[in-house]
Structure formats: structure tokens, C-alpha cells
Amino acid sequence: MTRPRLSSGRLRAMFLTPAAALLAALFGIPMVILLAYTFLTRGAYGGVTAPWTFENWQRLADPLYAGILWKSFAVAAAATLFCAGIGFPLALFIARSERHRSLYLHLVILPFWTSFLVRTYAWMFLLRDTGLVNSVLLKLGLIAQPLPLLYNYGAVLLGLVYTYLPFMVLPVYATLERMDRSLLEAAADLGARPLQVLWRIVLPLSKPGLRAGSILVFIPCLGAYLIPDLLGGGKTILVGTLVQNQFTTARDWPFGSALSMALMGVVLLLMLPLARKDGAAGGDLL
Amino acid sequence: MTSSGASVSLAASPMRTSRWLSTYAVLVYLFLHLPLAILMIFSLNGSRFTVWEGFSLRWYAEAFGDQELLESTLNSLIVAVTATAIATAVGTLCAYALWKRASRWMAAGLALSLVTPEIVMGISLLAFFQWIFGHFDFRLGMHTVVLAHVMFSVVYVVTVVLARLRTMDPLLEEAAMDLGATDWQAFRRVTLPLLAPGIGAAALLAFTISFDDYVITSLVAGVDSQTLPMVLYAMARRGANPVVNAISTLIVALIGTLILAAERLRER
Amino acid sequence: MGEVLELRALSRHYPAHRALDDLSLTISEGEFFSLLGPSGCGKTTTLRLIAGLEQATRGTILLRGESIEQRQPYERNVSTVFQNYALFPHLTVWENIDFGLRHRRGGRPGGADKRIAEVVEMLQLGGKADRTPAQLSGGEKQRVALARSLVLHPDVLLLDEPLSALDPNLRKQVRDELKALQRRVGITFLFVTHDKEEALSMSDRIALLNAGRLEQVGTPREIYQQPRSRFAAGFLGAVNWLNGVGVRPEATRLSEQRPTNACRVFEAVVESCLFLGNCLHVETVLPGGEHFVAELPYSDGAFQSGGRVHVWWRPEDELRLPA
Numbered sequence: 001m002t003r004p005r006l007s008s009g010r011l012r013a014m015f016l017t018p019a020a021a022l023l024a025a026l027f028g029i030p031m032v033i034l035l036a037y038t039f040l041t042r043g044a045y046g047g048v049t050a051p052w053t054f055e056n057w058q059r060l061a062d063p064l065y066a067g068i069l070w071k072s073f074a075v076a077a078a079a080t081l082f083c084a085g086i087g088f089p090l091a092l093f094i095a096r097s098e099r100h101r102s103l104y105l106h107l108v109i110l111p112f113w114t115s116f117l118v119r120t121y122a123w124m125f126l127l128r129d130t131g132l133v134n135s136v137l138l139k140l141g142l143i144a145q146p147l148p149l150l151y152n153y154g155a156v157l158l159g160l161v162y163t164y165l166p167f168m169v170l171p172v173y174a175t176l177e178r179m180d181r182s183l184l185e186a187a188a189d190l191g192a193r194p195l196q197v198l199w200r201i202v203l204p205l206s207k208p209g210l211r212a213g214s215i216l217v218f219i220p221c222l223g224a225y226l227i228p229d230l231l232g233g234g235k236t237i238l239v240g241t242l243v244q245n246q247f248t249t250a251r252d253w254p255f256g257s258a259l260s261m262a263l264m265g266v267v268l269l270l271m272l273p274l275a276r277k278d279g280a281a282g283g284d285l286l
Numbered sequence: 287m288t289s290s291g292a293s294v295s296l297a298a299s300p301m302r303t304s305r306w307l308s309t310y311a312v313l314v315y316l317f318l319h320l321p322l323a324i325l326m327i328f329s330l331n332g333s334r335f336t337v338w339e340g341f342s343l344r345w346y347a348e349a350f351g352d353q354e355l356l357e358s359t360l361n362s363l364i365v366a367v368t369a370t371a372i373a374t375a376v377g378t379l380c381a382y383a384l385w386k387r388a389s390r391w392m393a394a395g396l397a398l399s400l401v402t403p404e405i406v407m408g409i410s411l412l413a414f415f416q417w418i419f420g421h422f423d424f425r426l427g428m429h430t431v432v433l434a435h436v437m438f439s440v441v442y443v444v445t446v447v448l449a450r451l452r453t454m455d456p457l458l459e460e461a462a463m464d465l466g467a468t469d470w471q472a473f474r475r476v477t478l479p480l481l482a483p484g485i486g487a488a489a490l491l492a493f494t495i496s497f498d499d500y501v502i503t504s505l506v507a508g509v510d511s512q513t514l515p516m517v518l519y520a521m522a523r524r525g526a527n528p529v530v531n532a533i534s535t536l537i538v539a540l541i542g543t544l545i546l547a548a549e550r551l552r553e554r
Numbered sequence: 555m556g557e558v559l560e561l562r563a564l565s566r567h568y569p570a571h572r573a574l575d576d577l578s579l580t581i582s583e584g585e586f587f588s589l590l591g592p593s594g595c596g597k598t599t600t601l602r603l604i605a606g607l608e609q610a611t612r613g614t615i616l617l618r619g620e621s622i623e624q625r626q627p628y629e630r631n632v633s634t635v636f637q638n639y640a641l642f643p644h645l646t647v648w649e650n651i652d653f654g655l656r657h658r659r660g661g662r663p664g665g666a667d668k669r670i671a672e673v674v675e676m677l678q679l680g681g682k683a684d685r686t687p688a689q690l691s692g693g694e695k696q697r698v699a700l701a702r703s704l705v706l707h708p709d710v711l712l713l714d715e716p717l718s719a720l721d722p723n724l725r726k727q728v729r730d731e732l733k734a735l736q737r738r739v740g741i742t743f744l745f746v747t748h749d750k751e752e753a754l755s756m757s758d759r760i761a762l763l764n765a766g767r768l769e770q771v772g773t774p775r776e777i778y779q780q781p782r783s784r785f786a787a788g789f790l791g792a793v794n795w796l797n798g799v800g801v802r803p804e805a806t807r808l809s810e811q812r813p814t815n816a817c818r819v820f821e822a823v824v825e826s827c828l829f830l831g832n833c834l835h836v837e838t839v840l841p842g843g844e845h846f847v848a849e850l851p852y853s854d855g856a857f858q859s860g861g862r863v864h865v866w867w868r869p870e871d872e873l874r875l876p877a
Contacts, residue, residue, distance in 0.1 A: 011469045012383045016392065019380030019440060023395045026437040027402075030410035033417055047416065086314060093311040104311075106549070111318050113491075113545045115498045117515050118534040121522045122321035125328070130526050132324060135336040165318065185607050186640035188627040190654035190702065194304075200653075204644045223403025225501055230522065240405045247409045247505070257413070260406045267401055 031264075037257035048253050056258035065242075069262070072239040075153065076221035079160040080168075083217045084210055086161065087168035091209075092202070094169075095176035105173070112166045120230050123159055124150060127231075151233035159227040164220060168213035175209025176202070211273075219267050239263055322538065329531035336526075345532035354517055355533065362514040365428060365503075366496040369435035373496075374489045376436070377443025378481070382473065384444070385451040396441045407438060408505035415506060426508035434506045435499065439492040446491060446552070450484030451477075483554040490548035494541045557619075558583045558742050559604070559710050564613035566599050566766075573599040575766040577613070581710070581744065581759075586736050588745045588753040591763035592789070597746045600763075601712045604744070605634045617709055628657070633703035634712045637719060639695045641687040647698050648674075648683040654706040673701045676738075692720055693728065700735070710742045717752060729756060750790050754778065762786055784875050793873065794846045796820075805871035806848035808836060808863045816866040822846060827857045838865060 038056050040048040059065060094104045111119070126132045127149035134146040149155060179202070187197045225240030232238075239259060246256025332342035349355055384392060399407070411434050415426060454477070462472040478485075500515040507513065514537070521530050559581040566574040574596040581587045589597035602608040604615055606627035615623040622630050633654070642650050648670065655666045663669070674683055677697040687695060696716060703711055716732070717725050733756050736743045747753055753760050754774040762769040762777060762785075770777055770786050781787035784800070793800040813819060822838035825845075829835075834850040836857050846865050857863060 011473075012386050015379040015383035016389065018376040019383075019444070020392065020395075022376055022437065022440060023392075023399065026411065026414070026433060027395065027399050027407075030407075030414035033413050034406075034410045037413060089307060089310050090314045093307050096307070107315055108318065110542075110545060110549075111322065113494065114322070114541050115515075115534070115537045117498060117500050117518055117522075118325070118537055119322060121518075121530060121534060122325040124522060125325055125526075125531070126321055128526065130336060132328070132336050139337075162317070162321070165314075180638075180640065182636050182638055182640040183642060185605075185627070186634070186636055187642075187653070187657075189605055189607065189632075189634045190706065191628045191657040191659070192653070193626075193628055193657070196657055201642060219401055220403070223405060225403070225405040230519075240403065243405050243409065244505075247412065253413065256409060260409060263403060264406060267403070268398075271397070271401055 034257045034260055037254050038261055040254050042252045042254050056254045059255060060258055060262055065259070068237055068242055069239060071237075072222055075157060075160070075238060076218050076224075078157055079164065079221045080214050080218045082157070082161045083165050083168040084214060087165055087213065088172055088206070088210070091169050091172035091176055092198075094173050095179075105170075108169050109166045112163070116163070116226065119163065120159055120227055123155065123162065123231060127155055127158075150231060151235045153232065153236050155231040156224075156228050156236050156238075159231040160221050160224060163227065164217045167216040167220075168210075171212040171216065172206060172209035175206050179205055215270055215273070219270055222266065223263055325531055326535040326538065329528070329535040331528065331531075334526075334528050345528045346536075348529050349532045349536070352529070354512070355514070358512045358514045358517040361428065361511055362497055365431050365435060365513060366493050368432050369439060369496045370489050370492045372432075373436045373439035373443050373492045374485060377440045377488065377492075378447050378485055380440070381444045381447035381451060382477070384448060396444055399438065400441050404438075404501040408434075408502040411437070411502065412505045426506060426511075428508075428511045430506045430508070431503055431511060431513070434502050435496040438499070438502060439495055442491050442495060443488040446488040447481065447484050450481060450487075450552070454480060483551040487548040487551040490544045490551070494544050494548075498537070498541060556583055557581065558585075558617070559744070560614075560616040561600070561604075562614040562616070564600065564603060564615065565611045566596070566603060566608065567611040572766045574603070574610075577763075577768050579761055579768065579771065581742060584740050584742055585758045586733065586743045586745065586756055588747060588757040588760045589763060590747060590750060590753040590760050590789075591769075593748055594765070595763040596766040597748075597763050598714060599766075601634070601714055601744065601746050604630075604710070605632055605712055606630050607634075631706075631708050632710045632712055633706055633708035634714065635696075635699045635703055635716055637714045637716070639687075639699040639719075641690075641695055641698055641702075643687050646684050646686055647679060647690070650687070650698055651702045651705055653702065658706075669705050670701075673705045677701045677704075677735075693724055696720070696728070704739060704741065708741065710744050713743060713745045715747055716745075717747070717749070725752075732756065754790070762789065764789075781873060781875065787873050787875060792847060794844075796840070796844055796846070798874065798876070800873035800875060801846075801867045801871060802873075803835075803847040803849040805867050806846060807866050808838070808848050808850060808857065809866070810861075810863060812864050813866050816868070818869065818872075819864055819866040820846075822863055822865045824857045824859055824861045824863055826859055829856075836863075838863060840865070 037048050039052050039054070041051060041053055041055070043049045060069075090108070094101060094108075097104060124131070128134070129146040129148070129150070131150070133149060134143075137143045138146065183201055183205070184197055187201050188194075192200065223240055224238065225244055228236050228238045228241050229244070232241075243256050243259045243263070246252045246259065250256075328336070328338075329345055330341050330343070331338055332344065333339035380392070383389075411430075415430050419425070458476050458480070459472040462476045463469070467475065498515060499513075500519055503513050504516055504519070507516065514533075518530065518533060518537075521527050521533075557580050559579075561577055561579040564574060564577040564579075565572065577596070577600060589600055591597050599608065603610050603623075606622070606625060606629075610623050613623070614621055617631065642653065645653070651670050651673065652666065655662050655669070674680055677700060679694065679697055679701060682690065682694060687698070690698065696719075699716075713732075717728060720728055729752060732743075745753075745756065757774055759771065759773055760777050761771045764785050770782050772780070777786060778790050781790060784793075784795075787793045787800055792803050794803065794806060807813075820840050822840050825837040825839055827834060827836045829852070832852065834848075834852055834856065836848045836850065838846045838848065840846060848865065
């Protein structure tokens with residue numbers, strides 16, 4: 001006969017409360033506030049005032065802003081494609097290694113967890129006019145003037161691929177690792193050469209991993225702020241920088257909120273296929 | 287030796303990794319690691335320009351002599367420790383509750399916080415704090431930074447601790463209760479100790495995320511609560527400054543160590 | 555009927571153990587040849603070496619007189635039916651069968667469509683050609699695996715325990731179908747199994763393997779009735795051993811009266827007598843403590859537990875094998 005005890009339902013509710021309160025107060029409510037702001041008008045010194053209006057949402061259709069949204073899409077898509085192209089062979093390499101697999105995986109993911117800021121700055125150090133790449137090229141006499149490697153979309157793309165490559169490699173690796181080896185043997189047994197096996201069997205069966213990886217890369221790239229800011233300077237305006245702009249220099253909070261909500265909307269749409277398949281909340285990432 | 291499935295490695299001949307693939311892998315790893323490595327090497331460069339002029343620790347000396355840097359580092363540490371403590375506690379309890387019974391709302395909410403772009407989360411918090419200031423006498427400062435950091439760290443803590451819980455035998459708690467312990471005692475005396483390495487790993491992870499954050503912090507920090515990333519960002523934007531190399535190396539060393547420690551704990 | 559496959563001193567060694575050691579074997583054209591043995595005996599390894607999925611440490615493999623052990627699996631005219639069928643999940647039945655034809659070195663042969671249609675018909679897969687493997691039953695999957703390999707007209711078809719994944723009820727039926735198929739198609743089948751009943755009922759010849767070495771080769775009757783080692787005798791069926799002599803339970807006779815014209819007679823006490831439907835399974839103990847099992851046709855009545863009987867057998871049923 002066990003002693004009377006706290007019903008586990010109550011204990012569980014107690015344990016859940018702090019996190020739920022945190023989420024509600026510091027995530028839910030702020031988002032609702034932002035949503036409300038999208039319907040208000042900018043205040044004289046920043047902030048918001050009445051009247052209520054749809055103007056901010058209408059402005060989103062303005063070709064200038066629509067163009068920026070499209071450009072952000074394009075950059076994110078390009079980054080995703082590069083990550084897939086570069087990451088797939090690497091994932092293949094790791095899946096095929098007999099030993100040291102854990103080491104190879106760590107070598108991919110650990111750099112990501114060291115400072116984001118520092119890693120982005122490293123590219124600034126390399127690419128700026130007085131940076132290492134230009135210095136070396138000048139010294140070798142290969143160029144007469146420093147190449148403008150920094151402060152353009154190319155640099156931003158480079159930074160994005162560099163940062164988010166692990167997000168593509170890991171899911172693809174997971175899919176490859178789980179692949180039924182006997183399928184590959186059967187293909188070879190039936191006469192397919194190694195490259196044909198890769199193209200006809202491995203790649204099609206890797207689609208789930210590539211899909212997951214693509215979403216995990218595309219979403220952060222779409223909403224990126226720091227990388228476009230540092231590596232693109234003022235020359236590249238993407239959604240992230242635009243939003244930040246509205247809340248600081250431009251002091252147009254309602255419009256910035258509208259942009260943010262639009263961005264969130266796209267992110268949510270992209271997340272739906274992932275959510276439906278997994279159930280669990282992004283636990284694969286870590 | 288069976289012919290089916292898992293026991294045969296993809297690397298079994300005649301499908302062994304080709305040399306091309308290995309070379310390619312080396313190149314990609316170089317791509318991933320060289321930039322940082324170069325940065326760290328050049329932090330020891332005696333010259334202020336990008337030509338190598340012998341070893342020197344002068345940039346480190348300069349870094350340690352910079353008042354602003356030291357103050358901001360202190361701020362970062364205070365924020366990180368505080369936010370980590372809170373986030374770990376809240377996150378662990380949450381993970382435990384979710385382990386007992388899943389909650390789709392919680393899971394959805396946490397997942398959403400994970401995919402929200404940092405800039406959006408930052409401005410939403412800024413809007414939130416400003417709205418409260420209208421009603422209470424709050425200013426932006428260290429406290430708002432801490433709150434923000436707790437917010438975005440929680441989901442990482444939950445993920446790590448939940449993963450660890452899932453490797454635990456749920457019958458252990460039941461055995462404890464069968465022997466007379468209450469829910470709470472079972473949690474405290476059986477689950478928590480076994481969970482300790484996982485909690486440790488989660489805490490280290492939360493610390494590194496907090497310490498390194500720039501975007502959200504820059505939006506919700508007050509004028510007198512600069513953190514290290516904020517100072518670093520300003521220096522990076524201003525132009526070539528070898529002191530940044532030194533600071534970067536120190537940061538990487540610190541965070542790298544913490545992450546490795548976290549990995550060790552996760553594997554225990 | 556000539557030789558289609560010859561293995562000479564084929565070995566596969568690992569640092570820790572020898573999966574296959576010095577196997578030499580000749581298989582004739584059109585044979586249904588089985589590799590039989592307990593798990594770990596090297597039979598699957600042999601198959602994989604022939605297919606090219608593994609490299610031999612030593613030895614030669616000759617396919618129609620040509621040495622193939624250096625060739626890649628896609629360069630050998632042998633085809634494998636895998637234990638788990640290994641059907642490509644993203645391709646339809648038709649595309650699975652078409653796969654080998656598409657990857658032929660000379661390009662897809664002209665009459666490929668016709669060949670596929672024929673083999674689909676022959677294996678009763680008509681109407682299922684557009685389905686994917688996920689939509690097939692176990693038996694259907696196996697037939698697709700067979701079709702996929704047969705359509706390529708391999709010199710030898712390698713089958714890795716194809717019946718073990720099936721429902722026990724299905725097995726006997728599929729056994730008969732496989733045997734009939736082989737007869738009809740005329741291709742040499744190299745069949746791997748650990749089930750002696752399968753091997754005995756289907757094979758023209760059997761090679762018995764144990765711990766990587768070849769124990770014996772022969773027809774089912776030869777191996778069963780004239781085993782050359784205790785292992786062979788014991789693996790193919792039950793044996794009673796007494797002083798270096800073995801007698802199978804079905805050759806062991808029991809009678810209450812002492813038989814007059816038999817020379818091997820022993821007195822025994824009945825331990826148990828079980829009615830198994832088609833036979834009587836009687837366990838007895840000899841004076842020296844040895845257990846003797848007799849399997850008698852039902853018409854011989856019943857024996858009481860504890861009763862005394864005479865155990866005897868014909869000298870020609872003896873297996874004289876060294877320990």
C-alpha cells in the first residue's frame with residue numbers, strides 16, 4: 001500500500017508552468033503586440049500611435065519592398081542549393097567511413113557552436129580590401145588593385161553557406177546512414193557501376209534528408225540579419241536588415257512589424273511539412 | 287556475416303570510398319575550419335597589417351588593457367550565468383514534464399521559438415519591453431537582457447534534457463515509488479542524479495549561446511549595459527583592428543572548451 | 555552438361571577468424587545446388603564472394619572457365635536474390651525488373667520489354683507491374699526479386715536463404731514453385747540455406763559446410779545415408795551413437811520379444827513413448843546409460859513407459875564414423 005502522494009498530474013502541471021509562463025510572457029505576448037502594431041501608425045519619435053490602418057500591409061506590395069523580399073528568397077534559395085551541393089558529398093563521405101565517423105561529424109558541427117560573430121568576422125578579415133586574400137594576391141603580383149570581395153551579395157552568400165552547411169550535412173547523413181545497404185549491393189549485382197548506383201539509387205533515396213536539410217537551411221537564411229549586415233555592409237538590403245532598420249534608424253515600428261509578420265508567415269508555411277512528419281519539436285537539430 | 291542490411295558497411299569493397307571523395311572531404315573541412323584558424327593565427331601577428339611580422343602578444347595585452355572590453359566581458363558573464371541558471375532550471379522541469387506526457391502546445395511553442403528569426407524575436411521583445419515601460423517604471427538594462435536570454439535559451443535546454451531523459455528507463459521512478467517514495471522524492475533522488483550530466487551539458491550549451499548572442503542583445507540592452515559581442519561588433523564594423531583577432535581567439539578558446547565539455551557530459 | 559562454376563581453394567580470412575577456408579567445388583550447368591550448414595559456416599560468404607560483393611583472400615572463381623574473382627559485381631554474369639529481397643522502394647515492379655537491363659554494358663537490349671513481360675507472366679506478377687514494393691506481399695516481393703535477376707539470364711542464380719523470410723505455411727508451396735521454376739528455366743541455381751529439409755527436398759546436389767570448411771558434397775541421398783563425418787550425420791538428421799557406431803531413429807527397431815535373426819540387439823528400458831501422428835517417438839535407455847531414440851511407424855502399437863524392450867537394427871543401417 002503506497003503512501004498518499006501528490007497526483008502526478010499536479011506535479012507535472014507545476015513543472016510545466018514556469019516554461020509555459022515564460023513562453024507566453026516573453027514570446028506569445030510580444031508576438032501579439034507586434035501583430036497589433038502592424039495595424040497602427042508610426043509615432044513621431046518612434047513607437048506607435050492611433051489610428052488603426054491597413055497601410056503597413058499594403059506597403060508590403062510596394063515593388064521596392066516586394067523586391068527586397070524576393071531578393072531574400074533568392075539569396076536563401078541559392079544558399080540552400082549550395083549547401084545541398086557541397087554538403088551531400090560530404091555526408092556521403094562520412095556515411096561511408098568505417099572508422100572515425102563520430103570524429104568527422106564533430107568536425108562538421110562543432111565549428112557552428114563556436115561564436116557566430118567571430119566566424120563571420122573571420123570572413124571579413126579574409127575578404128576586405130586590406131584582408132588576407134587581397135594581401136596575398138597583391139604580394140604575389142596577381143592583381144594590381146584589391147578585389148572588392150566584401151560588401152556584396154557574393155560575400156553574404158558565402159557567409160550563409162559557411163554558417164549553415166552543418167544543417168544540411170547532418171540530416172542527409174542521418175538518411176544515408178539508415179539506408180539499406182543491400183539495395184546498393186543489389187544494384188551493383190544487377191550491373192550498375194558505382195556512379196550509376198549513386199545517381200539512380202542513393203540520391204533518390206536521400207530525398208527525405210535533403211528535404212529536411214533544405215528547410216533547416218532556408219529558414220535561417222531567409223531571416224538572416226547579422227551576416228548580411230557584416231558581410232554585405234550597406235550594399236545589400238535583405239529582409240532581416242530592412243526590419244532592423246525600421247526599428248532603429250527609420251523609426252517605423254508598424255511597418256517593421258508588418259515585415260516581421262510576413263517573414264514569420266513564410267517561416268510557418270515552410271515549417272508545416274516538417275512538423276507533420278516529425279511530431280517532435282526540432283529535436284534532431286541538437 | 288549476413289547479406290542483409292545493417293551489418294554491411296557502405297564502405298565494403300568494391301564500393302570503397304574513392305580517393306576523389308576523400309580529397310573533396312578534406313577540402314570542405316578546410317573550408318569550414320581555415321577561416322577561423324587563420325584568424326587565430328593572425329592574432330599572434332606582430333604587425334597591425336595583414337603581413338606576417340613575427341609572433342607577438344601585443345594585441346592580447348591591448349585587449350586586456352581596454353576598459354570597455356573588460357566591462358562588457360564582465361557584463362556578458364553576469365548575464366550568461368544568470369540566464370543560464372534560470373533557463374536550465376525552467377527548461378529541466380519543462381523537459382521532465384514533457385517526458386511524462388507530451389504536450390503539443392508546448393512542443394509547438396518551443397519549436398516556434400526555435401525557428402523564429404533572431405531579428406524578429408529581438409524586435410518583439412523590444413516592443414514588449416517598451417510597451418511595459420509605458421505602464422511600469424522599467425528601463426532597458428541588464429535585466430531585460432537576462433530575460434531575453436532566458437527566453438531563447440530555454441528551448442535548447444529542453445531539447446538536450448529531453449533527449450537525455452528519453453534514454454532513461456521510466457520504470458526506475460516507478461520502482462522508487464513502489465518502494466515508498468513520493469513523486470517529488472523519486473524525481474529528486476532517482477531521476478535528477480541520473481540526469482545530472484545531461485543538465486550539465488544543457489547548462490553549458492545555454493551559457494555559450496547566451497555569451498555569444500549579438501542580435502537580440504543589441505536590441506534590448508540599455509545604453510549602459512554593453513555586452514562583449516556588442517563591443518566586438520562595433521569594433522568589427524569600424525574597420526581592420528587586430529585586437530579583434532585576439533578577442534576572437536579568446537572567445538573561441540572559451541566557448542570551444544565549454545562545448546567540448548558539454549559533449550563529454552552528453553556522452554556519459 | 556558441362557561445368558558452369560568452379561571454385562578452387564577459395565578462402566576468406568579475417569584477422570580474428572576464417573569465414574571460409576580452402577573451398578573447392580564444381581557446379582554443373584542446370585544444377586540445383588545447395589550450400590547447407592549452420593549459421594557461421596561460410597555459406598553466405600561463399601555466395602557473396604561469387605557475386606563479387608566481397609573480395610576473396612585466396613583462391614579462384616571460374617565462371618564458364620573464365621576467372622572472375624578480380625571483377626566487380628557489375629561485371630559478372632551472376633545475379634543474387636537477397637534474403638530481404640532488396641527491392642528498390644522508389645521504383646515500380648516493372649522498373650525494378652528493368653533495372654539490370656538498363657545498366658547492361660551494351661545498352662538496353664532490343665527485346666527488353668518483351669523479356670520483362672515474359673518473366674512477369676512466368677512468375678505470375680501480371681497486373682502488379684505498376685505497383686511499388688511497399689504494396690506487395692512477402693511472396694510477391696520474392697517473385698519480383700527472382701524476376702529481376704532471371705530476366706538477365708545469368709550463368710548462375712545465387713539465392714540467399716530465400717525462404718527464411720516467408721510464412722512457414724507458405725514455405726512448402728514456394729519450395730515446390732522454386733524447384734519447378736528452376737527446371738523450367740534451366741538456369742543453374744546456387745541455393746544457400748540452413749534448413750536441411752529444404753536442401754534435401756530441392757537439391758540435385760548438396761555441399762555441407764561447417765566452420766568455413768567443406769565437409770562433404772553429394773546428392774541428398776548420398777549425404778544422408780553415407781555421411782562421412784559425425785557432423786554431417788548429425789546435421790542431416792538425428793543419430794543414436796553407441797561405441798563409435800551410429801543408427802538413425804527411423805532405422806532403430808523395437809520389439810518386446812528378442813528378435814531371432816539380428817546381430818545387434820540390446821536390452822533397454824522405455825523412458826517415454828510419444829504419439830506424433832505419423833509415427834511413434836520412443837525414448838529408451840540402454841544398460842550403459844546411453845539414450846536411444848526410435849521412430850516407428852504407427853502400426854507398431856505402443857510401448858509402456860518403464861517397460862523392457864529390445865533395441866535392434868540392421869547392420870547395413872549402421873554409420874561407422876570416427877568421433
